[in-house]
Amino acid sequence: MDAETLTMVFFIGGIVLMIIETIIPGGVSFFLGVSGLIVGALRWFGILDDPTTSIITWLFTSVALILAMRPLLMKYWGGDSSYKLADEDVEAMDEVVEVIEPVNADDNSGRIRFQGISWKAQTLEGEISAGQKAKIRYRNNVTWIVEPVDEIEQ
Numbered sequence: 001m002d003a004e005t006l007t008m009v010f011f012i013g014g015i016v017l018m019i020i021e022t023i024i025p026g027g028v029s030f031f032l033g034v035s036g037l038i039v040g041a042l043r044w045f046g047i048l049d050d051p052t053t054s055i056i057t058w059l060f061t062s063v064a065l066i067l068a069m070r071p072l073l074m075k076y077w078g079g080d081s082s083y084k085l086a087d088e089d090v091e092a093m094d095e096v097v098e099v100i101e102p103v104n105a106d107d108n109s110g111r112i113r114f115q116g117i118s119w120k121a122q123t124l125e126g127e128i129s130a131g132q133k134a135k136i137r138y139r140n141n142v143t144w145i146v147e148p149v150d151e152i153e154q
Contacts, residue, residue, distance in 0.1 A: 011036070014033040014034065014037035014038075017030070017033030017036060034065060097113060098131075099133070103121045103123050105126065123146055128148050
């Protein structure tokens with residue numbers, strides 16, 4: 001491969017890698033492309049002549065740009081990220097559920113349907129018969145503690 005063709009490969013390859021960055025964002029292919037343009041320019045001006053030296057320069061320039069510039073780029077143009085602390089117990093409090101097996105305070109043999117799943121349930125006092133509605137107060141291990149729902153609250 002002659003020197004002029006290799007120079008064009010670095011220029012065109014650099015532009016292609018920078019275009020790929022718009023399709024697959026992440027900041028890596030952009031810097032590989034910039035490095036290709038730098039090496040292409042160095043070859044154009046006659047600073048680099050040897051193909052092996054050109055490839056080694058491209059590799060080191062790429063790594064240097066990625067390590068030095070990517071954190072800065074990601075700081076200002078990074079993607080959106082968010083997180084939410086999920087506490088299902090807090091979100092479940094005061095949810096109205098259906099009692100599918102009688103729930104009482106003596107044992108935890110009663111069951112409710114919450115989020116489409118049958119759960120063990122218990123009351124603090126009294127009994128809630130099957131078919132009635134109950135309100136979740138809190139969870140004790142895997143057993144939901146519920147109370148009856150007043151007719152007014154429904």
